[in-house]
Amino acid sequence: MSEKRISSTRKMTSAVAKDRVISRFSKAYHAEGTLYDQSNFSPSVTSACEQNRTVTVGVKLSKAVLVGDVAVGKTCFVNRFCHDIFDRDYKATIGVDFEVEKFSVLGVPFNLQIWDTAGQERFKCIAASYYRGANVVIVCFDMSNIHSLTHVQKWKEDACDNAKDPIVFLVGTKKDLINEHTFLDVERKAIDMATEIQAEFWPISSKTGENVKELFFRLVGLTFDKAVLDELDANKGPSKQIGTISISNKDVYEKKEKKKCC
Numbered sequence: 001m002s003e004k005r006i007s008s009t010r011k012m013t014s015a016v017a018k019d020r021v022i023s024r025f026s027k028a029y030h031a032e033g034t035l036y037d038q039s040n041f042s043p044s045v046t047s048a049c050e051q052n053r054t055v056t057v058g059v060k061l062s063k064a065v066l067v068g069d070v071a072v073g074k075t076c077f078v079n080r081f082c083h084d085i086f087d088r089d090y091k092a093t094i095g096v097d098f099e100v101e102k103f104s105v106l107g108v109p110f111n112l113q114i115w116d117t118a119g120q121e122r123f124k125c126i127a128a129s130y131y132r133g134a135n136v137v138i139v140c141f142d143m144s145n146i147h148s149l150t151h152v153q154k155w156k157e158d159a160c161d162n163a164k165d166p167i168v169f170l171v172g173t174k175k176d177l178i179n180e181h182t183f184l185d186v187e188r189k190a191i192d193m194a195t196e197i198q199a200e201f202w203p204i205s206s207k208t209g210e211n212v213k214e215l216f217f218r219l220v221g222l223t224f225d226k227a228v229l230d231e232l233d234a235n236k237g238p239s240k241q242i243g244t245i246s247i248s249n250k251d252v253y254e255k256k257e258k259k260k261c262c
Ligand SMILES: Nc1nc2c(ncn2[C@@H]2O[C@H](COP(=O)(O)OP(=O)(O)OP(=O)(O)O)[C@@H](O)[C@H]2O)c(=O)[nH]1
Pocket: 068, 069, 070, 071, 072, 073, 074, 075, 076, 077, 087, 088, 089, 090, 091, 092, 093, 094, 117, 118, 119, 120, 173, 174, 175, 176, 177, 204, 205, 206, 207, 208
């Protein structure tokens, strides 16, 4: 087993890529396997963003944390979405790995921090220190190893302890490795588990890319919607500026390189 490199040479580009523009998001994968019944932006959010387009708009930021057993496929999931690559060789994450993806959501700049934590027990303390303030918790299990599903409750509890009322996803990885019959069985168990831990279930394959983009777009849509609603509520009116960092409609948010800590 080799270990993932501690730093990456990947640079963030300043412009938002065309395929990172979100004006609507998909519904949940399965109506039973979710507690978020929303399938589009709230009208008040759409209208607030519409108004903001002509005035000063700030960058919004959300933090997503991935947790789950060792080798369930967390890094491959992030790499498929962020770089559209898949690596067959296992390289253990050391501590935590970090990505920033830039979006334009309803015309508002939005950055998603993605914290990919190590599943190995020896890194648990380090990884856990990065759970703080998470807006989204993504608990992963391996659909070709049902044993990993039995640990998701503990992962969710640990991650949510220090998070901020997060949106929780339960992600079943490696869908390409199981046949249809096994999939239906695992799907049923995962939906029950999602109900129990109050999460939204998605089956994915990082190898084929199945559901990866749809899931991330929904995640961004839901967390953006929630953040703007919270902000509108705090500002008590839709006429206030949207954004946690005030800048003059300029994409000057600090670019971050992928980092690893150990
Ligand atoms: N066939 C298949 N293999 C996968 C998939 N996702 C991950 N893998 C493989 O599973 C192994 C572990 O993947 P990682 O993404 O490194 O797992 P991880 O959860 O990040 O592991 P830790 O960093 O140790 O916690 C690698 O050999 C991957 O190639 C998938 O969707 N399909």
